[in-house]
Amino acid sequence: DSGVTQTPKHLITATGQRVTLRCSPRSGDLSVYWYQQSLDQGLQFLIQYYNGEERAKGNILERFSAQQFPDLHSELNLSSLELGDSALYFCASTWGTGNGYTFGSGTRLTVV
Amino acid sequence: AQSVTQPDIHITVSEGASLELRCNYSYGATPYLFWYVQSPGQGLQLLLKYFSGDTLVQGIKGFEAEFKRSQSSFNLRKPSVHWSDAAEYFCAVGDASGGSYIPTFGRGTSLIVHP
Numbered sequence: 001d002s003g004v005t006q007t008p009k010h011l012i013t014a015t016g017q018r019v020t021l022r023c024s025p026r027s028g029d030l031s032v033y034w035y036q037q038s039l040d041q042g043l044q045f046l047i048q049y050y051n052g053e054e055r056a057k058g059n060i061l062e063r064f065s066a067q068q069f070p071d072l073h074s075e076l077n078l079s080s081l082e083l084g085d086s087a088l089y090f091c092a093s094t095w096g097t098g099n100g101y102t103f104g105s106g107t108r109l110t111v112v
Numbered sequence: 113a114q115s116v117t118q119p120d121i122h123i124t125v126s127e128g129a130s131l132e133l134r135c136n137y138s139y140g141a142t143p144y145l146f147w148y149v150q151s152p153g154q155g156l157q158l159l160l161k162y163f164s165g166d167t168l169v170q171g172i173k174g175f176e177a178e179f180k181r182s183q184s185s186f187n188l189r190k191p192s193v194h195w196s197d198a199a200e201y202f203c204a205v206g207d208a209s210g211g212s213y214i215p216t217f218g219r220g221t222s223l224i225v226h227p
Contacts, residue, residue, distance in 0.1 A: 002155060033214075043156075043202065043217040056214050090155055100146055101215075103155030 003027065006091050006104035014112055018079040021107045023091030025072055031055070031094050032074040033101065034066055038087040049074055081111045114139040116205050118218035125193050126226045133188040133221050135203030145186040146204040146215060147177055156202060162186065173197070198225040 003026035013019055025032050034046040036059075045058035049068035060066075063081075068074040078085060088108050092101035115138040125131055137143060144163050148156040160171025167179040177188045186203060200222050206215030 002157070004155070042219045045214055045216075048214060058214065092156075100158040100161045101148075101156070103148075103157070105153075105155045 002102050002104065004091060004093050004102050004104035006089075006107050008107060009105065010108050010110075012110045012112060013081060015081055015083060017081050017111075018077065019081065019109065021076040021078070021089055021091075021109075023074045023076070023093075023104060025074070025091070025093030026095075026102050029093035029095045029102070030072065032068055032072070033092045033094075034060075034074070034076050035090040035092065036087045037090060037106070041087075043090075046076070078109070083111050085109065086111045114143065114205050114207065114216050116203050116216050116218035118201075118203055118221050120221045121219070122222045122224060124224040124226060127195050128192050131188075131190045131193045131197070131223070133201050133203075133223070135186045135188065135218060136184055137186065137203075137205040138184065139205055139207070141207060143205045143207060144215065145177075145179060146206070147171065147175070147186075147188045148202045148204065148217075149173075150200040150202065150220075152199075159188070159201075193223075193225055195225050195227065198223055 005024040007022045030051045033048045036044045046060040047066050048056040063079050066076045088106045090106045092103045117136045146161045147159040150156045160169045162169045162179045200220045202220045203218040204215040
């Protein structure tokens, strides 16, 4: 157990639907990062939050959004889902700059 | 922009043999360098990291990596591979400029271990 908790582990949904992925960072970590992992794109950075505020954005689609709550857990919202959104979505956390991430075990999203 | 290249998509070794996984990066300043391992169905686990100082870095599970600035490389090594080392290995490079630290990951190298 890495200390980063992601739920659900698996999610199957239809095109056009909306889903919410949840992440609880390791205790003491203020930064949360979301990544998408797919066979064709590899591991792509989506967005970072630090202590409740958005810190950096990567290749995140406008259909996707995220937030970090006062208790530091984070949610990634994916809407108007397309088949191409099927992927593994990872959350990672860290407590300081350059300390390396602690990853959760991911949520496997399948859009049918 | 920083970039990371892992030239080998797959590497096959026999159990007990030595291992070297290659990683090359493109970055102007001194980067932060990392190696992660991902077992099937799992998240990525940090093996080791380099920020500064001794260019030979020791990590978990018997792995080490050497930073070579002249070659822009950060290759991962292990003297004797175990069957349980079969996994996907990712090199990552990042910086802390602007107060936001976002590493870029390579595409990964899949390690296959033969008995």
